[in-house]
Amino acid sequence: MRNLSRPLLVAYALMFSTVSLAQAENPKGWILNAESNEERFQLIQGYLRGFDQPMWEVGERYEKVYEALTRENYKLAGYHWRKIKTTIQNGYLKRPKRQPNADSIFFNGTWKSVKEAFDSADKKKAWKAFEEGKGACMACHRAEGVGYMNDQSLFELK
Ligand code: HEC
CATH class of the missing domain: 1.20.120 (Four Helix Bundle (Hemerythrin (Met), subunit A))
Structure with a gap:
């Protein structure tokens, strides 16, 4: 049991640190986090694709x-x-x-x-x-x- 739980703990720790890292990079979400409205509209325009x-x-x-x-x-x-x-x-x-x-x-x-x-x-x-x-x-x-x-x-x- 003890041998198994250590790698599991390490895995959890890694998982949570990745999640909080992503939130720190993008606290308001991918659109609101952009620098300007111009950049926001560019993001949305690209995401909506073409024909x-x-x-x-x-x-x-x-x-x-x-x-x-x-x-x-x-x-x-x-x-x-x-x-x-x-x-x-x-x-x-x-x-x-x-x-x-x-x-x-x-x-x-x-x-x-x-x-x-x-x-x-x-x-x-x-x-x-x-x-x-x-x-x-x-x-x-x-x-x-x-x-x-x-x-x-x-x-x-x-
Ligand atoms: C402007 C004339 C035009 C008409 C009218 C048209 N198509 Fe298209 N269709 C296109 C073009 C151009 C593409 C390729 C789009 C691209 O490369 O971005 C396409 C792509 C497609 C695709 C592939 C989409 C994908 O990405 O999987 C399908 C399916 C399709 N058409 C179905 C239809 C059907 C069904 C109709 C009629 C009800 C129709 N099209 C009418 C111009 C047209």
Whole structure:
């Protein structure tokens, strides 16, 4: 027992000293501890990332659209489709250069006609719209020079 408890004590001591060291370096937390507001906003801006982060959400939601259609839950499909629009358009704030292709390829009428097909709750129309939407996602990836994005399982859902 005695032989075992010594290394354990040393380990605990090390653990607590690391924790208090980190607190001493950063007493107010990683944002408030910055020297200036400029530096704080830089931290937040970097943390919020670029277009990849909204696209990640768009990908997750597109999979949810697929799931909603398999359940014939057209309201849910429409919900995610609306959130996809918000997410892409919020992404323009971060990367304005993505807007022209998104507007001309995705929001050129495709977004709206897909939405109307989901609202119709017509199974055939809704699945056709799913394919149409997917085609527009993939076309924008090609136009933006990231065509390799299209070679992943998400775009094999049908
Ligand atoms: C501007 C046109 C554009 C449209 C429209 C678009 N994308 Fe993207 N997408 C991109 C770009 C650009 C990237 C790469 C982002 C980066 O490199 O920071 C990307 C990346 C992605 C990624 C990878 C994200 C990651 O980091 O894992 C997924 C998934 C994705 N898009 C899905 C979709 C889906 C699904 C749609 C349609 C509902 C869609 N995209 C519509 C431009 C677009």
